[in-house]
Amino acid sequence: MHVRVCFSITCITLLMVCRVTQAEQTATPAQKRESAQTSESGQKTAQGIAFFEKRILPQLQQHCDSCHSAKAKKLEGGLRLDTRAGLRAGGDTGAIIVPGKPSESLLIRALKHDDLEMPPSKKLPDRVIADFVKWVEMGAPDPRKDAVNGGSKHWSFQPIRSVLPPTVNNRHWARNGIDAFILARLEQERVQPSPPASPATLLRRVSLDLTGLPPTPAELDSFLKDPSPRAYERVVSRLLASPHYAERWGRYWLDMARYADSDGYEGDRGRPYAWRWRDWVIGALDADMPFDQFTIEQLAGDLLPHATAEQRVATGLHRNTLSNREGGVDSSRCANRAQRRTFIAGRSNHHQAAAPGLFDYPRVGLVAISEA
Numbered sequence: 001m002h003v004r005v006c007f008s009i010t011c012i013t014l015l016m017v018c019r020v021t022q023a024e025q026t027a028t029p030a031q032k033r034e035s036a037q038t039s040e041s042g043q044k045t046a047q048g049i050a051f052f053e054k055r056i057l058p059q060l061q062q063h064c065d066s067c068h069s070a071k072a073k074k075l076e077g078g079l080r081l082d083t084r085a086g087l088r089a090g091g092d093t094g095a096i097i098v099p100g101k102p103s104e105s106l107l108i109r110a111l112k113h114d115d116l117e118m119p120p121s122k123k124l125p126d127r128v129i130a131d132f133v134k135w136v137e138m139g140a141p142d143p144r145k146d147a148v149n150g151g152s153k154h155w156s157f158q159p160i161r162s163v164l165p166p167t168v169n170n171r172h173w174a175r176n177g178i179d180a181f182i183l184a185r186l187e188q189e190r191v192q193p194s195p196p197a198s199p200a201t202l203l204r205r206v207s208l209d210l211t212g213l214p215p216t217p218a219e220l221d222s223f224l225k226d227p228s229p230r231a232y233e234r235v236v237s238r239l240l241a242s243p244h245y246a247e248r249w250g251r252y253w254l255d256m257a258r259y260a261d262s263d264g265y266e267g268d269r270g271r272p273y274a275w276r277w278r279d280w281v282i283g284a285l286d287a288d289m290p291f292d293q294f295t296i297e298q299l300a301g302d303l304l305p306h307a308t309a310e311q312r313v314a315t316g317l318h319r320n321t322l323s324n325r326e327g328g329v330d331s332s333r334c335a336n337r338a339q340r341r342t343f344i345a346g347r348s349n350h351h352q353a354a355a356p357g358l359f360d361y362p363r364v365g366l367v368a369i370s371e372a
Helices: 002-026 029-063 084-089 106-111 126-137 177-188 199-211 217-224 231-241 243-256 274-286 291-303 309-319 333-348 360-371
Strands: none
Touching: 029 126, 106 126, 199 217, 199 231, 199 243, 231 243, 243 274, 274 309, 291 309
């Protein structure tokens, strides 16, 4: 099978080379001029990007980041210069760049201290301003990838640090640090905390929360007869070790992924093996799988080196969408696999091109065909 596929790919590649050579030989003068212009345009783009990264970006980072980036304590003028989108969008005064027209660009006038003054502390050297003028004349090329909305200010991107619990008035109510944070807000709003729940109510609440099931009469009786101050901790440990815990909490992940045992839509055909991915999710939670591994195996488990059967099953995540077979379908599983490889590679390399190179296409095609 693989020998036939390799032979086919080789023939296709040679055919492509022959057609390109033949096209070059038979091209008309107009076609040759158009090809030359395209090549020249590509060279100018590359030169513009290199100029930005060498002459412009360092100046923006050195002189502008303190007031116009995600690092700024206060964003001045609503202007972000640390992303391509922010630079093009401008700030409170509107757009600051008109590509190709430095005389109409507010950024250039501000650097020259004509209208605004940027940076306000000291005018940049004339040679630096001349570089900005040249850059705008080139069309203001900027290869930077735009940051996620909110950038590094979002709480999930902050480094982990120790935080002391706040001081509260009713110190006897708070049993731990989390209680102190809750009580501090209650006291701020002048709200009294609720009285402690009865042991029976507490057991019912924690059982429904962790497993979705009420406690059995035997479990309730055992809990009520346990005078130990660690009785509640033992109940929580028991519930976390229960297979029902993973079944309950895995449900939220299944819902977000739109899991179903059928295609949906008007036909709603059954999916006889969808349960395998469902059980994988439950098993991963039950085994306390680290979240990064949980994510990677679902996104690209089949692309991992020496992928196991379980890792391949994990990629069932991608097959949970609605499916309409009314007009007939052409199986896209292989194409999706190649596209996913390209997408993941692109997202993993922030400053590199996401698309595969010329010599990657036969390899990607070979993988797709051999998986068919």
